[in-house]
Amino acid sequence: MGFGAKPSWLATFQDVTASRAFDTEYQNTTSQFMVVNIVGGVTLNVPGHAYLSCYIGSGSPPNNLVARTGLNALGDILFTLTFVVPPGWYYRTYVDETAPFMVGLTTWVEWTG
Numbered sequence: 001m002g003f004g005a006k007p008s009w010l011a012t013f014q015d016v017t018a019s020r021a022f023d024t025e026y027q028n029t030t031s032q033f034m035v036v037n038i039v040g041g042v043t044l045n046v047p048g049h050a051y052l053s054c055y056i057g058s059g060s061p062p063n064n065l066v067a068r069t070g071l072n073a074l075g076d077i078l079f080t081l082t083f084v085v086p087p088g089w090y091y092r093t094y095v096d097e098t099a100p101f102m103v104g105l106t107t108w109v110e111w112t113g
Contacts, residue, residue, distance in 0.1 A: 012112045020108040022052065025061060025092040028085040032113030036091060038081045039107040050097035054083050062090040070096075070103070 020026070028034040040052060051070030055062040069079040085091045095103045 015109050017108045022093045022095045025090055027090045030112045031087050034085040035111040036083055037109045040103055040105045048098040050103050052103045053094045054081055056085050056089050056091045058089050060090050062092055
């Protein structure tokens with residue numbers, strides 16, 4: 001496998017940004033493991049916090065924390081979260097932010113076999 005080539009077990013790549021939203025539950029309905037990759041950003045102008053957490057689980061609602069990022073000081077941060085969802089399992093993101101701070105979605109892609 002050369003640079004930029006996708007592994008054979010990741011046969012399908014989809015940019016699903018337009019059909020995904022934070023704080024929404026989804027299910028991997030394929031018979032293959034799914035790799036989810038989320039790119040976003042956090043902007044803070046005054047003290048506070050903003051976090052994005054990702055959960056998976058074999059039932060609904062998913063409750064196993066698998067990825068988390070955020071910021072709790074002044075400044076900006078761009079993040080990427082990547083996690084694996086087993087076949088049939090559920091997944092969702094959870095945004096924890098104090099107004100007026102926002103977690104923004106840039107790209108959401110999913111790889112399946």
